[in-house]
Amino acid sequence: MLHLPDLTTLDQQHLWHPFTPMRQWCAPEHTPLILVSGHGCTLRDQFGNEYLDGNASIWTNAHGHTHPAIxxxxxxxxxxxxxxxxxxxxxxxxxxxxxxxxxxxxxxxxxxxxxxxxxxxxxxxxxxxxxxxxxxxxxxxxxxxxxxxxxxxxxxxxxxxxxxxxxxxxxxxxxxxxxxxxxxxxxxxxxxxxxxxxxxxxxxxxxxxxxxxxxxxxxxxxxxxxxxxxxxxxxxxxxxxxxxxxxxxxxxxxxxxxxxxxxxxxxxxxxxxxxxxxxxxxxxxxxxxxxxxxxxxxxxxxxxxxxxxxxxxxxxxxxxxxxxxEQVLEQLPAKMARLGELMVDLPGYRQCGMIAAMTIDSPDLSLGSKVCLAARKHGLLTRPIGNTLVLMPPLCVTLEEIGRMVAALKAALAEVTSPECRTA
Missing domain, CATH: 3.40.640.10 (Type I PLP-dependent aspartate aminotransferase-like (Major domain))
Structure with a gap:
């Protein structure tokens, strides 16, 4: 069985990831995040760290990971x-x-x-x-x-x-x-x-x-x-x-x-x-x-x-x-309302159902990526579109998990952005 350092080395030697700047990915100081398991809205990495899946695994996951019925x-x-x-x-x-x-x-x-x-x-x-x-x-x-x-x-x-x-x-x-x-x-x-x-x-x-x-x-x-x-x-x-x-x-x-x-x-x-x-x-x-x-x-x-x-x-x-x-659609209005309540104060905020986004107004188009990297320390995985930060969780997300996602996003935003952009 391969050990984690071996997997990282093999990934950087042989894989080509989509929509990914590979020079930075393959840099010796970069440790790729290897996702090994998941349950509900939670994913776990190679070190046992847990993250909330803030973009539903690139907008796909509806009912959470390892749903017993599926x-x-x-x-x-x-x-x-x-x-x-x-x-x-x-x-x-x-x-x-x-x-x-x-x-x-x-x-x-x-x-x-x-x-x-x-x-x-x-x-x-x-x-x-x-x-x-x-x-x-x-x-x-x-x-x-x-x-x-x-x-x-x-x-x-x-x-x-x-x-x-x-x-x-x-x-x-x-x-x-x-x-x-x-x-x-x-x-x-x-x-x-x-x-x-x-x-x-x-x-x-x-x-x-x-x-x-x-x-x-x-x-x-x-x-x-x-x-x-x-x-x-x-x-x-x-x-x-x-x-x-x-x-x-x-x-x-x-x-x-x-x-x-x-x-x-x-x-x-x-x-x-x-x-x-x-x-x-x-x-x-x-x-x-x-x-x-x-x-x-x-x-x-x-x-x-x-x-x-x-x-x-x-x-x-x-x-x-x-x-x-599970009456998934019937439970969404409360979740959509909670998402809006917590994110409404963020810059450039907009929402369409369970899709919420905000935009950092800055000529530095790397800030979105930096915020998403910082969010990992707070237990959130999501992916930016330039300087637009998106939360699109699995539909099974709880009100409590929504709160944790938004709190993590705000904390990461405060750490990365300049003082005039901070909202947390």
């Missing part, structure tokens, strides 16, 4: 089969999960679920479906996607081409789909008739943009966008990879404004944060647009080896049961 569902499925191909085959967990997911949306508009493995591929599926639909259903001129300034929809090539944050596109920003980027609904409405006729779909993170620094959309904007899309007969794609499964106080963010889109993209919290699984939910209209004889070429030729994974579907079904059995 653990049991995965173990039960393992006793049957772990994985079989979903290309030309099917299985019970995927069938049941598809039915449960489409039933979560009102009105019967959403009828189909297409499974992949992460948020980027959920978006890829939606945009490819939208573009192919128009091409083979009499409107081939509809070859353009509309996205919003500062948007983030994933890192695969097509999803990244929708993004409005150059940093996340890598060294070359000219790639992917034909995309028009607009800053607001008003800018979208001002597009000329020729541009509108080329639009296949509009893509948005509803209510709040995540990687943009937890930037809130104006109330009512989503409903207006839905109305505009319907008037133009343009598909509306909602990226609920972050906001889905209770993060905004309802199961899906679109429920706040009574919107049911043409495509709903889900991942992260779909399995309760346990396993990679994504779903692109869509309508019978879209599905019908791909029907035909094999030699007509109307099939959607896209998919992944682990699409519809039995283990992922079993975890997702268990997560949805936990939402029902």
């Amino acid at each position: 653990n049991a569902a995965i173990i039960e499925q393992l006793g049957k089969v772990a994985h079989t191909s979903f290309l030309g085959f099917t299985h019970e967990p995927a069938i049941r999960l598809a039915k449960e997911l489409v039933d979560l949306l009102p009105g019967g508009k959403i009828t189909r679920a297409f499974f992949t493995d992460n948020g980027s591929t959920a978006i890829e599926s939606a945009v490819r479906m939208a573009l192919q639909y128009w091409k083979q259903n009499g409107r081939p001129e509809r070859d353009t996607l509309v996205a919003f300034d500062r948007a983030y929809h994933g890192d695969t090539l097509g999803a990244a081409s929708l993004g409005g944050i150059p940093l996340f596109k890598g060294s070359g920003n000219d790639f992917g789909y034909r995309v028009i980027t607009v800053p607001s609904l008003e800018a979208l409405d001002s597009l000329n008739a020729g541009e509108r006729l080329r639009i296949a779909a509009v893509v948005i993170e509803p209510l709040i943009q995540g990687a943009a620094g937890m930037r809130l959309w104006p109330q009512g904007m989503l409903k207006k966008l839905d109305d505009w899309s319907s008037e133009q007969d343009v598909f509306l794609i909602l990226d609920e990879v972050m906001t889905g499964f209770g993060r905004t106080g309802k199961m899906f963010a679109c429920e706040h404004e009574g919107v049911v889109p043409d495509f709903l993209c889900l991942a992260k919290g779909l399995t309760g944060g346990y396993l990679p699984l994504a779903a692109t939910l869509t309508t019978e209209r879209v599905f019908d647009g791909f029907l035909g004889e094999p030699n007509e070429g109307r099939t959607f030729f896209y998919g992944h080896s682990y699409a519809g994974s039995q283990l992922g579907c079993a975890a997702a079904l268990a997560s949805l049961r936990v939402f029902r059995d």
Whole structure:
């Protein structure tokens, strides 16, 4: 068995971590944090230190770590089969999960679920479906996607081409789909008739943009966008990879404004944060647009080896049961209120359900990272977006744990920031 120093050395010699400055990570004086176990909202490192999971393990964990119901569902499925191909085959967990997911949306508009493995591929599926639909259903001129300034929809090539944050596109920003980027609904409405006729779909993170620094959309904007899309007969794609499964106080963010889109993209919290699984939910209209004889070429030729994974579907079904059995959504209003009460005095504070953020106003963009490192000494793990500090705990978090998280964040902020920025 390897000892901890050996693991650290091997990590620095052989691993390449995402979104991580690796020169600093591999420096001899740096000791990587090795997370070894977790329960509920608590994680433990290689030294036995405990931390509250302040960002739900990158916005994925819904019901806490090692939840007995999800653990049991995965173990039960393992006793049957772990994985079989979903290309030309099917299985019970995927069938049941598809039915449960489409039933979560009102009105019967959403009828189909297409499974992949992460948020980027959920978006890829939606945009490819939208573009192919128009091409083979009499409107081939509809070859353009509309996205919003500062948007983030994933890192695969097509999803990244929708993004409005150059940093996340890598060294070359000219790639992917034909995309028009607009800053607001008003800018979208001002597009000329020729541009509108080329639009296949509009893509948005509803209510709040995540990687943009937890930037809130104006109330009512989503409903207006839905109305505009319907008037133009343009598909509306909602990226609920972050906001889905209770993060905004309802199961899906679109429920706040009574919107049911043409495509709903889900991942992260779909399995309760346990396993990679994504779903692109869509309508019978879209599905019908791909029907035909094999030699007509109307099939959607896209998919992944682990699409519809039995283990992922079993975890997702268990997560949805936990939402029902433990009345997760019903308990959120008190938690959201407590989060707001404790953070309202922080600079640049904003909140959307169980997503809370504040921003340090400083030209030194390293302060956010320094605050998060300092927070570890106070028992909190979270991750900044530049100088925006985010608390997005698992939904099972208690009022007492919320208090400890905010206290740790404030203590770390006071230690790191200049006197004029201190709030603790």
